[in-house]
Amino acid sequence: MKFADRYTSLPPYLFAGLERKAAQLKAQGVDIIHLGIGDPDLPPPDFFVAALHRHLADPDAHLYPTSQGDPLVRKSIAQWFAGRFGVDLDPDREICVLIGAKEGLANFSRIVANPGDRVACPDPAYPVYAQGGALLNDAVPVFLPLDPDKGFLPDLQQAEGCRLVFLNYPNNPTGATAPESFFQSVADFTESHPETVMVHDAAYSEMTFGGYQAPSILQYTRQAVEFHSMSKLFNATGYRIGFAAGNPELIAALAALKAQLDSGAPVFIQRAMADGLARYEGATPPPEVRANLAEYERRRLLVEEKLEALGWRVLHSQATFYVWAKVGDDEMAVVESAMAKGVILTPGRGFGKSGQGYVRLALSQPYERLEEAMGRLKII
Numbered sequence: 001m002k003f004a005d006r007y008t009s010l011p012p013y014l015f016a017g018l019e020r021k022a023a024q025l026k027a028q029g030v031d032i033i034h035l036g037i038g039d040p041d042l043p044p045p046d047f048f049v050a051a052l053h054r055h056l057a058d059p060d061a062h063l064y065p066t067s068q069g070d071p072l073v074r075k076s077i078a079q080w081f082a083g084r085f086g087v088d089l090d091p092d093r094e095i096c097v098l099i100g101a102k103e104g105l106a107n108f109s110r111i112v113a114n115p116g117d118r119v120a121c122p123d124p125a126y127p128v129y130a131q132g133g134a135l136l137n138d139a140v141p142v143f144l145p146l147d148p149d150k151g152f153l154p155d156l157q158q159a160e161g162c163r164l165v166f167l168n169y170p171n172n173p174t175g176a177t178a179p180e181s182f183f184q185s186v187a188d189f190t191e192s193h194p195e196t197v198m199v200h201d202a203a204y205s206e207m208t209f210g211g212y213q214a215p216s217i218l219q220y221t222r223q224a225v226e227f228h229s230m231s232k233l234f235n236a237t238g239y240r241i242g243f244a245a246g247n248p249e250l251i252a253a254l255a256a257l258k259a260q261l262d263s264g265a266p267v268f269i270q271r272a273m274a275d276g277l278a279r280y281e282g283a284t285p286p287p288e289v290r291a292n293l294a295e296y297e298r299r300r301l302l303v304e305e306k307l308e309a310l311g312w313r314v315l316h317s318q319a320t321f322y323v324w325a326k327v328g329d330d331e332m333a334v335v336e337s338a339m340a341k342g343v344i345l346t347p348g349r350g351f352g353k354s355g356q357g358y359v360r361l362a363l364s365q366p367y368e369r370l371e372e373a374m375g376r377l378k379i380i
């Protein structure tokens with residue numbers, strides 16, 4: 001079969017290969033502890049499941065949704081945003097509901113980048129920016145290394161001349177958070193580079209602990225678009241729901257693009273998101289979410305401590321359920337040995353060249369299984 005260049009230019013999807021190997025080992029009877037993929041093991045909160053059931057019975061639940069999302073849902077998102085970040089959004093002009101953040105992030109480049117335009121992507125990063133976002137839209141990814149000695153923050157000067165810049169804090173895969181001064185420098189860059197569109201992926205903004213709350217880029221500049229996801233907030237990765245917020249021209253273009261590509265997220269799922277967000281009290285998440293976060297924090301402390309005892313250099317983080325650990329120069333050997341013990345780790349190079357020498361562990365297994373995994377890693 002002859003495929004288009006934009007398709008053949010894609011590197012193999014790393015997670016698919018990992019999944020295949022894990023399945024083979026499982027079939028051989030190996031007890032697999034999968035720390036490879038960030039899919040929550042904890043169930044969605046009862047209130048979220050109840051809202052899904054409730055709205056499934058709405059008389060219009062079976063109809064085509066609108067591309068930009070249910071107007072009342074957008075109103076609820078605006079109320080949440082004001083309480084959570086102190087940012088007032090116009091629900092009709094500054095919010096677009098998405099079928100998960102991934103869909104929006106991957107599609108967004110099409111509305112601003114022409115073939116050959118440069119799109120800045122962090123390195124290491126969630127692969128969708130460079131692949132779904134840049135390559136599949138005939139744009140050229142430019143990688144901004146995230147230097148551990150600089151807090152895993154990019155040097156924005158390297159984004160000079162780019163049409164689009166992807167940023168992501170709290171960060172996958174490193175778990176890094178960005179200080180206010182960084183967001184301020186992003187706002188300054190945006191101001192002095194009107195030709196560059198700033199995209200902030202805030203998919204992990206609600207997965208924070210120890211008193212830390214992640215800011216929104218829209219607190220610093222309104223010339224950006226920010227992507228939010230309910231996947232980790234409500235342990236609801238399979239429901240595919242999120243939203244984009246920010247610059248009205250870009251939001252209108254995103255909604256117009258989506259009208260050509262999809263028919264929006266199912267109405268009952270949108271409404272469950274709205275009901276879930278309405279449970280926040282100002283910036284404080286509902287108790288069920290706080291309990292999840294406390295569990296992730298407990299797991300993180302365990303894993304950070306045990307990995308450090310192995311001599312791995314670990315970023316101590318107050319956000320995300322990823323632990324990013326420096327294991328030496330060649331992480332593939334470590335990944336292979338861990339896999340032989342039934343522990344699946346993600347090699348850092350799957351997130352970009354700068355990920356070489358690192359592994360990522362997703363804390364998406366019960367505490368006892370993580371203890372077991374840490375015990376197995378001790379003897380690789």
Ligand SMILES: Cc1ncc(COP(=O)(O)O)c(C=O)c1O
Pocket residue numbers: 038099100101102103126168171172201203228229230231237240241242
């Ligand atoms: C950084 C980042 N952004 C976005 C997403 C996707 O979010 P959603 O499930 O809403 O598509 C993920 C999922 O792993 C992610 O790690």
